[in-house]
Amino acid sequence: MINSTPDIPVGKWIKCDFCGEILYKDHIRQNLNVCTNCGNHFRLSARRRINQIVDENTFEEFDADMLSENSLDYPDYETKLEQLREKTGMNEAVKTGVGEIEGIRTVLAVMDGNFLMGSMGTVVGEKITRAIEYATENKLPLCIFTVSGGARMQEGILSLMQMAKTSAAIARHHEAGLLYITILTDPTTGGVSASFAMQGDIILSEPNCLVCFAGPRVIEQTIKQTLPEGFQRAEF
Amino acid sequence: MSELTAWDKVCLARLSARPTTLEYIECIFSSFIELHGDRAFGDDKAIVGGLALLDDMPVTVIGNQKGRNTKENIERNFGMANPEGYRKALRLMKEAEKFHRPIITFVDTPGAFCGIGAEERGEAESIAKNIMEMTNLKTPIISIVIGEGSSGGALGIGVGDRIYMLENSIYSVLSPEGFATILWKDSARAQEAANMMKITAEDLYKFEIIDGIIPEVNGGAHNSKEETAQKIKEVLLKSIQELNKKSVKELQDERYEKYRKIGRRM
Numbered sequence: 001m002i003n004s005t006p007d008i009p010v011g012k013w014i015k016c017d018f019c020g021e022i023l024y025k026d027h028i029r030q031n032l033n034v035c036t037n038c039g040n041h042f043r044l045s046a047r048r049r050i051n052q053i054v055d056e057n058t059f060e061e062f063d064a065d066m067l068s069e070n071s072l073d074y075p076d077y078e079t080k081l082e083q084l085r086e087k088t089g090m091n092e093a094v095k096t097g098v099g100e101i102e103g104i105r106t107v108l109a110v111m112d113g114n115f116l117m118g119s120m121g122t123v124v125g126e127k128i129t130r131a132i133e134y135a136t137e138n139k140l141p142l143c144i145f146t147v148s149g150g151a152r153m154q155e156g157i158l159s160l161m162q163m164a165k166t167s168a169a170i171a172r173h174h175e176a177g178l179l180y181i182t183i184l185t186d187p188t189t190g191g192v193s194a195s196f197a198m199q200g201d202i203i204l205s206e207p208n209c210l211v212c213f214a215g216p217r218v219i220e221q222t223i224k225q226t227l228p229e230g231f232q233r234a235e236f
Numbered sequence: 237m238s239e240l241t242a243w244d245k246v247c248l249a250r251l252s253a254r255p256t257t258l259e260y261i262e263c264i265f266s267s268f269i270e271l272h273g274d275r276a277f278g279d280d281k282a283i284v285g286g287l288a289l290l291d292d293m294p295v296t297v298i299g300n301q302k303g304r305n306t307k308e309n310i311e312r313n314f315g316m317a318n319p320e321g322y323r324k325a326l327r328l329m330k331e332a333e334k335f336h337r338p339i340i341t342f343v344d345t346p347g348a349f350c351g352i353g354a355e356e357r358g359e360a361e362s363i364a365k366n367i368m369e370m371t372n373l374k375t376p377i378i379s380i381v382i383g384e385g386s387s388g389g390a391l392g393i394g395v396g397d398r399i400y401m402l403e404n405s406i407y408s409v410l411s412p413e414g415f416a417t418i419l420w421k422d423s424a425r426a427q428e429a430a431n432m433m434k435i436t437a438e439d440l441y442k443f444e445i446i447d448g449i450i451p452e453v454n455g456g457a458h459n460s461k462e463e464t465a466q467k468i469k470e471v472l473l474k475s476i477q478e479l480n481k482k483s484v485k486e487l488q489d490e491r492y493e494k495y496r497k498i499g500r501r502m
């Protein structure tokens with residue numbers, strides 16, 4: 001079963017990136033997308049994650065239609081976004097909303113790595129900020145699932161400033177004495193790890209999740225050294 | 237205004253002769269007392285900070301510190317701070333808050349340091365914490381970008397009530413080299429990247445991220461640091477005078493709104 005022979009039907013089988021085991025997709029799905037061999041968590045779309053976490057029929061999504069603008073006039077940015085919308089069925093790299101988790105009304109923001117690496121541009125920053133503000137106004141706990149390559153390059157300095165905008169909203173949520181939990185999923189890096197991902201009262205992480213400011217390749221290039229095994233993983 | 241390209245400004249902002257934080261501090265303030273260390277790990281020489289008098293007014297000053305030559309740059313880690321640098325900055329800011337002293341920060345960094353120790357000690361967490369605390373500090377904060385303001389490493393001491401940039405400074409999501417590497421896998425296209433990234437003072441003023449542009453003498457700040465320092469000082473005095481009239485709540489609310497509006501949708 002371990003050999004990935006060409007006669008395995010595409011779409012039915014999936015290989016675990018961590019232990020290399022070839023697994024039957026249906027089994028993985030039944031196991032909440034966790035490897036049945038090693039316990040590694042497969043990357044999840046925001047939609048599937050929300051279905052797993054939130055009580056059935058309680059999720060109301062916020063701002064699903066909000067679309068990015070091309071403030072830098074970056075070539076082909078609009079085209080790229082349109083392709084991603086078609087491919088992922090999402091308008092942007094985060095879904096936000098309110099729902100119940102075992103009966104507790106909670107505001108959620110769930111990032112999605114399939115949409116431009118979960119990078120934070122103005123729409124991701126705006127949607128998350130609005131969700132935080134909603135939680136503060138309505139005195140609700142807040143849960144953010146992070147997955148991100150960092151600030152979105154195509155929106156330049158405006159992306160960077162989303163770090164301050166989201167952090168300011170988190171500061172007010174904290175000041176109101178409300179609970180904020182972040183769940184880091186693989187990978188959480190750059191401008192997201194250096195803002196709301198690290199500001200939770202409780203910070204949880206999936207096993208073996210890459211959590212860092214600068215990615216391992218950048219560091220290896222900077223210091224010209226090989227990194228220790230398991231460096232920057234959640235367990236390190 | 238000026239006919240320099242964004243890349244020309246990148247070069248000017250990085251010029252080794254360009255005045256650094258400590259040089260401006262010397263010109264602008266009297267009796268600067270540098271304070272060291274984060275009280276947990278060590279003293280990061282890539283960020284300097286301490287107490288100073290602006291005319292007769294006590295203030296807290298913090299800035300990224302680059303070196304003027306190779307030896308100094310190695311000591312200062314080329315102005316790239318480790319977590320203990322950000323933590324030192326934060327403890328100085330909290331002290332300023334306690335005594336309601338205005339905080340002045342000088343931003344001049346190619347970014348936070350990317351190294352093993354920096355990651356082990358929580359580079360992301362230290363920056364995240366600074367940004368969050370700075371959005372809500374109960375004392376005025378004025379930030380001046382004097383050279384390179386790059387990435388979260390700049391924002392880690394760069395959140396404020398008033399943000400100004402020197403005419404030939406830059407402020408960007410990442411260095412042009414980093415941008416070109418991420419998007420085109422080719423750091424050699426940095427010049428092209430710089431010219432499209434919208435990183436000049438004029439760009440940031442148009443985006444309403446900064447409050448004003450401080451002019452430099454012909455050819456750049458290095459041609460007369462005294463004159464540039466004088467112009468910075470005028471801006472600081474005017475800003476502090478305005479900000480000191482505000483209540484803590486007004487300061488906090490207006491600062492919140494300053495960032496809230498960036499990329500706002502209706």
Ligand SMILES: [Zn+2]
Pocket residue numbers: 016017018019020021035036037038039040
């Ligand atoms: Zn596995």
